[in-house]
Structures are given as structure tokens and as C-alpha cells.
Amino acid sequence: xxxxxxxxxxxxxxxxxxxxxxxxxxxxxxxxxxxxxxxxxxxxxxxxxxxxxxxxxxxxxxxxxxxxxxxxxxxxxxxxxxxxxxxxxxxxxxxxxxxxxxxxxxxxxxxxxxxxxxxxxxxxxxxxxxxxxxxxxxxxxxxxxxxxxxxxxxxxxxxxxxxxxxxxxxxxxxxxxxxxxxxxxxxxxxxxxxxxxxxxxxxxxxxxxxxxxxxxxxxxxxxxxxxxxxxxxxxxxxxxxxxxxxxxxxxxxxxxxxxxxxxxxxxxxxxxxxxxxxxxxxxxxxxxxxxxxxxxxxxxxxxxxxxxxxxxxxxxxxxxxxxxxxxxxxxxxxxxxxxxxxxxx
Amino acid sequence: xxxxxxxxxxxxxxxxxxxxxxxxxxxxxxxxxxxxxxxxxxxxxxxxxxxxxxxxxxxxxxxxxxxxxxxxxxxxxxxxxxxxxxxxxxxxxxxxxxxxxxxxxxxxxxxxxxxxxxxxxxxxxxxxxxxxxxxxxxxxxxxxxxxxxxxxxxxxxxxxxxxxxxxxxxxxxxxxxxxxxxxxxxxxxxxxxxxxxxxxxxxxxxxxxxxxxxxxxxxxxxxxxxxxxxxxxxxxxxxxxxxxxxxxxxxxxxxxxxxxxxxxxxxxxxxxxxxxxxxxxxxxxxxxxxxxxxxxxxxxxxxxxxxxxxxxxxxxxxxxxxxxxxxxxxxxxxxxxxxxxxxxxxxxxxxxxxxxxxxxxxxxxxx
Numbered sequence: 001x002x003x004x005x006x007x008x009x010x011x012x013x014x015x016x017x018x019x020x021x022x023x024x025x026x027x028x029x030x031x032x033x034x035x036x037x038x039x040x041x042x043x044x045x046x047x048x049x050x051x052x053x054x055x056x057x058x059x060x061x062x063x064x065x066x067x068x069x070x071x072x073x074x075x076x077x078x079x080x081x082x083x084x085x086x087x088x089x090x091x092x093x094x095x096x097x098x099x100x101x102x103x104x105x106x107x108x109x110x111x112x113x114x115x116x117x118x119x120x121x122x123x124x125x126x127x128x129x130x131x132x133x134x135x136x137x138x139x140x141x142x143x144x145x146x147x148x149x150x151x152x153x154x155x156x157x158x159x160x161x162x163x164x165x166x167x168x169x170x171x172x173x174x175x176x177x178x179x180x181x182x183x184x185x186x187x188x189x190x191x192x193x194x195x196x197x198x199x200x201x202x203x204x205x206x207x208x209x210x211x212x213x214x215x216x217x218x219x220x221x222x223x224x225x226x227x228x229x230x231x232x233x234x235x236x237x238x239x240x241x242x243x244x245x246x247x248x249x250x251x252x253x254x255x256x257x258x259x260x261x262x263x264x265x266x267x268x269x270x271x272x273x274x275x276x277x278x279x280x281x282x283x284x285x286x287x288x289x290x291x292x293x294x295x296x297x298x299x300x301x302x303x304x305x306x307x308x309x310x311x312x313x314x315x316x317x318x319x320x321x322x323x324x325x326x327x328x329x330x331x332x333x334x335x336x337x338x339x340x341x342x343x344x345x
Numbered sequence: 346x347x348x349x350x351x352x353x354x355x356x357x358x359x360x361x362x363x364x365x366x367x368x369x370x371x372x373x374x375x376x377x378x379x380x381x382x383x384x385x386x387x388x389x390x391x392x393x394x395x396x397x398x399x400x401x402x403x404x405x406x407x408x409x410x411x412x413x414x415x416x417x418x419x420x421x422x423x424x425x426x427x428x429x430x431x432x433x434x435x436x437x438x439x440x441x442x443x444x445x446x447x448x449x450x451x452x453x454x455x456x457x458x459x460x461x462x463x464x465x466x467x468x469x470x471x472x473x474x475x476x477x478x479x480x481x482x483x484x485x486x487x488x489x490x491x492x493x494x495x496x497x498x499x500x501x502x503x504x505x506x507x508x509x510x511x512x513x514x515x516x517x518x519x520x521x522x523x524x525x526x527x528x529x530x531x532x533x534x535x536x537x538x539x540x541x542x543x544x545x546x547x548x549x550x551x552x553x554x555x556x557x558x559x560x561x562x563x564x565x566x567x568x569x570x571x572x573x574x575x576x577x578x579x580x581x582x583x584x585x586x587x588x589x590x591x592x593x594x595x596x597x598x599x600x601x602x603x604x605x606x607x608x609x610x611x612x613x614x615x616x617x618x619x620x621x622x623x624x625x626x627x628x629x630x631x632x633x634x635x636x637x638x639x640x641x642x643x644x645x646x647x648x649x650x651x652x653x654x655x656x657x658x659x660x661x662x663x664x665x666x667x668x669x670x671x672x673x674x675x676x677x678x679x680x681x682x683x684x685x686x687x688x689x690x691x692x693x694x695x696x697x698x699x700x701x702x703x704x705x706x707x708x709x710x711x712x
Contacts, residue, residue, distance in 0.1 A: 045623060045626075046622050046623050046625070047619075047622055047623055154560075154561065155560055155561055156561045156562055157561075157562050158561070158562040158563065159559060159561050159562050159563070159564045159565075159569070160561070161564070161565075162564075162565060187561070187562065189556050189557050189562065190556045190557075190560065191560040192526060192560055192576075192577070192580035192584075193521075193522050193554065193556070193557070193558045193559060193560070193573070193576060193577040193580060194521065194522050194523045194524070194525065194526055194527070194552075194554045194556075194577055194580055194581060194584075195523065195524055195525040195526050195529075195554055195555075195556060196525070196526070197526050197528075197580070197583070197584060197587075198526070198528070198529060198584075198587075198588060199587055199588070199626055199627055200623070200626055201587055201619055201620065201623045201624070201626045201627055202526070202528075202583050202584060202587040202588075204619060204623065205583050205587075205615055205616055205619045206560070206579070206580050206583050207560075208579070208612075208615060209560060209576035209577075209579050209580055210559065210560035210561050210576075212573075212575070212576050213559035213560060213561050213564070213569075213573055213576055214561055216564070216568075216569050216572055216573055217559075217561070217564050217565075217569060220564075220566055220568050220569055220572070221564070221565055221566065221569075238611075238615055240611035240614060240615070241608055241611045241612070241615075243607070243652070243657070244575075244605075244607035244608040244611060244650070244661075245575075245608070247607055247650055247651055247652045247653075247657075248572060248575060248605055248607065248608075248648075248650070249572050250651075250653075251648065251650075251651050252568050252571060252572035253568070255411070255680070255681060256411050256567065256568040256571065256572075258411075259411060259566060259567055259568055260566060260568055281615075281618065281619070282618070283611065283614045283615040283618050283619075284614060284618060285610070285611075285614045285664065286614075290610075290660075290664050293657075293660045293664070294611070297652065297657050297660070299653070313622065314618070314622060315618040315619070315621040315622045316618065
């Protein structure tokens with residue numbers, strides 16, 4: 001099995017300080033900076049950690065590699081697991097501090113995770129507020145065999161189809177890295193088209209709509225036309241909404257394609273070719289039949305990749321999709337093969 | 346792209362129409378004939394404002410439409426008036442042509458998006474008086490939505506009180522991109538008034554709430570603005586449910602207009618499953634979100650969902666399980682008009698077709 005969504009949690013800002021140059025160590029000490037201003041996973045919220053994932057030694061769930069081995073890699077017999085560190089450097093307004101933190105996070109990932117565990121691969125954390133800074137970070141790690149992806153928060157300040165992001169895609173495709181778009185982010189504007197929701201549950205559930213907006217943007221603004229080898233993984237955003245989005249945007253394209261003449265094929269073709277989705281949260285329908293219908297409606301058996309989302313705790317067990325009465329061939333593709341091909345494992 | 350070939354009937358001839366099911370059109374857009382049309386319905390203080398400063402909304406939100414006024418080319422009346430502004434032509438092209446039993450007017454004239462709330466309220470009153478005088482009184486097949494300055498609960502509730510007794514008004518109108526998610530408390534006076542008068546809240550495609558139109562910033566193209574509207578509808582559904590609005594207003598009805606409906610079943614699953622894990626944050630929400638949605642929400646059919654296979658359309662209706670809640674709409678005179686005789690992409694059981702084309706709307710709006 002290949003697990004495409006594992007969270008390695010930075011234990012605290014102090015962990016990163018050791019990896020920072022003197023200037024930033026002093027800056028942090030003097031300014032009482034406490035880390036990125038983001039709250040994607042409130043510490044006590046049920047989704048943030050399965051009840052047994054908190055290390056006995058203290059620190060947040062997902063910070064202990066021993067526990068990760070025991071609870072996930074060994075327990076599920078994971079062949080390769082991909083780390084998606086959700087440290088939100090992109091919400092730090094100071095671009096140079098954000099860049100320094102990103103470098104520190106990646107150095108920490110290499111030393112504490114990749115060097116320590118051969119089954120793991122990782123995602124390059126970048127300060128995406130200024131694409132040139134992100135490119136420098138991709139160049140720094142692009143040759144390291146442990147990194148298979150550049151990770152971006154789904155909540156960006158500008159949709160990811162904009163040409164603003166082209167330098168990141170140029171660097172990622174040059175190094176044959178996937179681009180992972182992951183749940184969360186704090187760009188400073190509301191998470192919905194109609195303002196800030198009151199509750200965390202609403203913000204969490206609503207993140208699926210932000211993923212939908214990014215898919216629309218990537219296709220209609222021509223990112224895949226400019227970068228034909230660009231591979232995008234949508235991580236921790238659910239996937240049951242995908243067929244409805246395909247139908248809607250194909251219909252829009254039928255009526256409005258003269259506005260975007262660079263899009264020469266139905267948008268759903270681009271989705272099936274360039275986009276993959278991880279399987280947690282499953283957002284399971286009431287019946288197995290309905291789940292099978294949704295997967296059939298994608299008209300592709302290649303789009304889903306197993307992701308446990310460890311240590312997060314959803315209503316559905318991470319492996320539920322593999323035991324939902326789906327065709328054995330699809331189960332194999334979701335569990336292993338789609339990810340092996342997508343991430344070149 | 347594979348076309349849906351299943352059950353695509355030829356356009357109806359007049360002779361056949363007698364055997365066709367009744368049609369109620371729940372989304373028609375009426376427009377003023379000129380910039381001065383509304384003046385006589387405005388008090389002097391706001392007429393002056395209208396003629397000088399005029400409308401001021403959240404500028405920077407505009408995406409040029411693919412066509413002028415987003416209207417069908419053939420909907421511009423031969424007499425040169427704007428699309429949707431000439432009642433005679435609307436009768437000829439829509440009400441008579443399709444033998445529409447009732448049509449619901451949803452004027453989209455920006456009153457709810459005004460930064461000057463009192464001007465927005467005056468504009469809303471003017472629009473409602475104009476609807477009575479120039480649409481409802483001359484044409485008995487028409488009903489209308491009450492336009493309100495929806496960003497201010499007091500002003501909007503007062504307008505509902507002013508209009509609710511008029512039998513021509515059957516709903517209170519919002520546009521989906523509001524300043525705050527619609528489950529928030531600032532809108533509760535509006536729901537109170539609507540519930541008191543048994544008027545559904547209609548939420549229509551469009552608007553500009555001040556923030557970016559996606560949770561990830563401003564896109565570049567009209568297709569993203571137009572095709573991105575379902576995300577705004579989904580956010581509003583989540584807000585109504587998770588804020589416990591239907592516990593606070595147990596008789597409130599909400600109609601989602603021009604937002605599509607294929608996303609609704611997956612959204613219900615997601616809201617249900619997330620609530621199972623994290624419902625303790627919102628103890629006011631006592632039942633699975635999907636049960637509130639199926640009880641309190643209606644959805645208009647335009648723009649019709651067009652999956653590549655008829656089979657998928659049938660699956661989506663079963664997953665949705667809202668046969669009593671889908672209401673037909675044309676969106677006349679807009680370019681993405683759905684024709685009554687060919688909008689539904691598969692042959693449905695007759696009873697279900699009758700519900701969607703008219704029966705559900707008749708019950709919902711008391712027609």
C-alpha cells in the first residue's frame with residue numbers, strides 16, 4: 001500500500017529555531033513571533049488527532065516518528081508513505097521570514113524523517129506568497145530523492161491557475177515533482193465567497209469548495225496548457241464532489257469556451273489527465289452502491305490515491321474505501337498503483 | 346463530449362402542448378426599460394441620490410458577461426428595449442410560447458449589494474412598487490420576489506412587512522454572494538419576518554459580498570465567476586445547517602435558485618460525516634445536516650445538470666432523494682436558458698416530471 005497523505009507535525013517553533021540563521025533566531029526572540037498565524041487544526045478539535053496519536057512524551061500528534069511507524073507504517077504495512085507537512089509558512093506576511101522558515105522545515109524533514117525512515121517521502125514546503133522565493137526553495141531540494149512533491153495550501157491569495165504561479169510550476173515540472181494542493185491555509189481573506197464562517201466545522205467542511213475553485217482555475221486559466229506535464233494532487237479535500245464539478249465545468253465550457261480559446265478539450269479531460277485526489281476524508285455516502293456510483297461517474301479508475309491522513313481523525317476509517325465492496329481492480333489502483341505512477345515510485 | 350441522446354424530444358409544436366404537463370417557471374428576470382424607469386417610485390431624497398452618485402457596490406468584483414446583460418440574443422425585443430423589460434414580448438416569447446402557468450420574477454438590480462444601506466432599501470422599495478404596477482397588476486400569471494436590502498436586518502424586515510400582504514409576492518430574494526454567510530445572526534430578523542409571513546427565502550445566483558469570489562482569491566475569467574457559483578451555494582447551505590438556523594426558525598423555507606443541484610448529495614454526505622465527528626462544536630444542530638436540508642430546502646433546476654450519460658443523471662436524482670424539492674426554472678431571458686420541453690436530459694416517470702415541472706413549485710409558493 002502507498003499512503004499519499006501523512007502529516008509530520010513540527011513539534012514547536014523552537015524545533016525550527018535550531019535550523020535558522022542567527023538573524024532569524026534573533027528576530028524571533030526579539031519579536032516574540034510565535035509561528036504562522038493559521039489555525040487549520042485547532043489543538044483540541046476531534047479531527048486534529050485520533051485519540052491514540054498523541055505522543056506519551058508530549059508534543060502534538062504526528063510529531064513522533066516512532067509512533068508513526070507503529071500506528072501507521074507497520075500497522076497498515078505501508079510500502080511508501082508521503083509526508084505532507086502542514087506548517088503554514090505561506091501565512092507569514094514577512095516573505096523573508098517565511099522563506100527562512102520553509103528552508104528550516106525542509107532541512108528538519110530531511111534530518112528527522114527522510115534520513116530516519118526509508119519508507120517515507122516528503123513534500124517541499126515553500127513560502128508561496130512570492131513565487132520566486134518558492135522557486136529558490138524548490139531548486140534547493142529538487143535533486144533530493146526523498147522529495148516527490150511541492151506542497152501548497154488550498155487557500156491561496158490568488159487562484160492557482162493564474163500565471164502568477166507559473167515559476168513554481170516551471171520549477172516543479174523541471175524536477176519532475178508533483179504539486180500537492182492541501183487542505184488549509186490562511187491568506188487573510190474569507191474562506192467562502194460570502195464571508196467568514198462562524199465555526200470550525202463549517203470552515204473544515206467548506207474547504208471542499210475551495211478545492212473546486214482551484215480545479216476550475218487551473219483548467220480555465222490554462223495552467224495545464226502552459227505546463228503539459230504538470231501533475232496536481234488534491235489532498236484532504238474529499239473527492240465525492242468531483243463528478244458534479246466535471247459536469248458543471250464541461251457544460252460551462254460548452255457555452256463559454258470562446259472566452260478561453262486555449263482550453264481545447266472538455267475540462268473533465270484535463271481533470272482525468274492531470275489531477276489526482278486522496279481518499280480521506282471519505283465523506284462516505286449512506287450506501288456502498290452510492291460510493292461505487294461516484295467512482296464510476298469520474299469515468300476514470302486512475303484519479304483516486306489512498307491517503308490515510310494520519311494522524312487526523314475522520315468519521316470514516318482511513319481504509320474504509322478499500323473495504324467498500326468496490327471492484328478488486330479499482331481497489332488495487334486506489335491502494336497502490338495510481339500513486340506509484342503519479343509519484344514515480 | 347458525448348451528448349445525452351436519451352429522451353431528447355423534438356421542440357414542441359402548439360398542437361402537442363395540450364398534452365404536455367403544466368409548467369411553472371421559478372426564475373424569470375424582469376428589467377427596467379431604462380435608467381429612469383425606477384425614478385418615479387423613489388422618494389425625492391433618494392431620487393436625487395440615484396441621479397447623482399447612483400449605485401455604489403463592492404467595485405472590483407465585475408466579470409464582463411459573455412453577452413450584453415447575460416441575455417439570449419433573441420431576447421432583445423424588436424422595439425429596441427432591453428432584454429426582459431418588455432412585458433408583451435415576455436408574454437410572447439416565454440409565457441405564451443411555453444404555456445407557462447405561473448412565472449416567478451426575480452429582478453437582479455443590485456439593491457441588496459448597495460454600500461449605502463438606506464439607499465439600497467429605498468431602491469428595493471422602488472423595485473417592489475414597480476413590480477406591482479408594471480408586472481403583477483397587468484399579468485395574472487406572474488408572481489414576484491420581494492427585493493430587500495439584505496445586509497441590514499431591520500431595513501429588510503420592514504420591507505417584508507410592507508409587501509407581505511400583497512398576494513403577488515411569494516418569496517424574499519437574496520443573491521448568493523452575501524457579505525457574511527447566511528447562517529449568521531445579522532440576517533435573523535429577515536428570517537423572522539419571512540417565517541412569520543410564510544414566505545420562502547430565495548437565494549439566487551450572483552452578487553458581490555466584498556471579498557474574493559472564491560476562498561482562494563480572485564479568478565480571472567467570467568467562466569470562473571459563472572461556473573464558480575455552486576461553491577457559493579454550498580457554503581451557504583453549510584452555514585444554514587451548522588449555525589442551527591432551522592432549529593431557530595423551524596418553519597423557514599430556503600430556495601436555491603440557479604446554483605445547480607448535482608453537488609448537493611455529495612455535500613450532504615460531507616456535512617453529515619463531518620458533523621458525526623465534530624458536531625460537539627454546534628450542539629444546536631440536533632439532527633444530521635442532510636435531514637434539515639431535505640426538509641427545509643428547495644432547488645431550482647436551471648442550469649440543468651448534464652452528465653455525459655443519462656444513467657448518471659438518474660443516479661444523481663436517487664442520491665439526492667429530493668423529488669419533492671426540485672422546481673423547474675428557465676432563467677429567461679439569460680443566455681443559459683433551459684427550455685421546458687428539453688431541459689430534463691432523461692425520460693422521467695410521469696409523476697416525477699409533473700412534480701418537477703410544476704407540482705413542487707405550486708406547493709412551495711402556494712399557487
